[in-house]
Amino acid sequence: MKTGLDALPGLLECMHCGLCLQSCPTYTETAAETDSPRGRLMLMRAVAEQRLAPADALPALNRCVLCRACEPACPSKVPYSDILHQHMELHATPSSGLSRWLNSSPRMKYVGKALRLARRCGLLRLAQILPHKKLRRAIAMVPQKPIFFRPPAGTVFPALGEQRGVVALHLGCVEAEFFGANIQDSIATLTAEGFQVVCPQQPSCCGAAAAHDAELESGCKSGHQTLQQLQGFDAIVVPAAGCAAFLNELDGNASALDPLIFLARVGLRNQLKPVRRKVVYATPCHRQNVLGDAPEMRAAILSIPGIELLESEESEMCCGAGGAAFLREPELTDAIGARKAKFLHHSGATQVISGNPGCALQLESKLRDRHANMKVIHPISLLRESLQV
Numbered sequence: 001m002k003t004g005l006d007a008l009p010g011l012l013e014c015m016h017c018g019l020c021l022q023s024c025p026t027y028t029e030t031a032a033e034t035d036s037p038r039g040r041l042m043l044m045r046a047v048a049e050q051r052l053a054p055a056d057a058l059p060a061l062n063r064c065v066l067c068r069a070c071e072p073a074c075p076s077k078v079p080y081s082d083i084l085h086q087h088m089e090l091h092a093t094p095s096s097g098l099s100r101w102l103n104s105s106p107r108m109k110y111v112g113k114a115l116r117l118a119r120r121c122g123l124l125r126l127a128q129i130l131p132h133k134k135l136r137r138a139i140a141m142v143p144q145k146p147i148f149f150r151p152p153a154g155t156v157f158p159a160l161g162e163q164r165g166v167v168a169l170h171l172g173c174v175e176a177e178f179f180g181a182n183i184q185d186s187i188a189t190l191t192a193e194g195f196q197v198v199c200p201q202q203p204s205c206c207g208a209a210a211a212h213d214a215e216l217e218s219g220c221k222s223g224h225q226t227l228q229q230l231q232g233f234d235a236i237v238v239p240a241a242g243c244a245a246f247l248n249e250l251d252g253n254a255s256a257l258d259p260l261i262f263l264a265r266v267g268l269r270n271q272l273k274p275v276r277r278k279v280v281y282a283t284p285c286h287r288q289n290v291l292g293d294a295p296e297m298r299a300a301i302l303s304i305p306g307i308e309l310l311e312s313e314e315s316e317m318c319c320g321a322g323g324a325a326f327l328r329e330p331e332l333t334d335a336i337g338a339r340k341a342k343f344l345h346h347s348g349a350t351q352v353i354s355g356n357p358g359c360a361l362q363l364e365s366k367l368r369d370r371h372a373n374m375k376v377i378h379p380i381s382l383l384r385e386s387l388q389v
């Protein structure tokens, strides 16, 4: 097994130019060098060269929200996230108790169910008096009206009219537990456009959450299991940008697509009705920095008649929901989320478009804190509205 600098290829490519600093949400918030990509790389280098104990680098590394905005900003193409994951693997960094506990797929399912019920009967309001700050923060993010929708494994939704193909739909964990309407909207639009939708047996989480929380091995195992189940169809449709990015990186041939982007690529056969609305797109970091199809998503949103797509300040900056930092670093991620919500609120839009459940949880909660009357919706929901299906 490689150790030291040999185990972290690309680390020495960092020339400390600082061109990545302004794209980093944690550095933007605190202006501390240790909260910057350059600072974190220097800490990992110091550990690799045995000048620093791994435990001393850990607090700064744990504050990274894994948005990966530093990667496209870097002229030397330093593979920041690969280096971070390798570092975490090498030093067997345990994730925080709460996030490690939550990262288990079956637990996520039961916790989701309990939180939905507690939200419905008003019990979550009592959470404000909990002494555990991280737990309080996690509970505050539960949507006001969570919708559960997880069709049983093997469910097939037939195409309407002449069939154009068969797609596999990935359901995800947070998406199915809290944002089931996105899955319903994906099914309604895909079937209306002539695609049979199959929901194959799949783990209740694709593993992205675990992989982003220093549980790379177990996360990749779930990811490969998920991909195996989604093979053999004309396309893999994944409403959650974070899951799509993880699955595509795990297997370069996977090509997991957002439902709106998939339909824009194959072309719509139904007439669209105008949806007269001012919206702002909160680009998920994984779409911007990993999948690279954010411009395609913007074009697909703009192709819906009547939509006015407004811009917000720092539109490409992370909302602070990435990785498991929101559980470990509630104060920092709260501040990043509040800043993002402020700019979205100031855009003049009435709706925020997001395509990732983690971002939607964070943005809804931060917009709520501002008493901003802005709903966060998935891009596919706009298309469903326009198709009137």
Ligand code: SF4
Pocket: 023, 024, 025, 026, 027, 035, 036, 037, 040, 063, 064, 065, 066, 067, 068, 069, 070, 071, 080
């Ligand atoms: S991944 Fe995001 S938060 Fe982490 S160092 Fe890079 S830009 Fe900063």
Ligand code: SF4
Pocket: 013, 014, 015, 016, 017, 018, 019, 020, 021, 037, 038, 041, 070, 073, 074, 075, 076, 077, 078
């Ligand atoms: S990571 Fe890239 S952009 Fe950032 S300081 Fe190093 S070389 Fe410069």
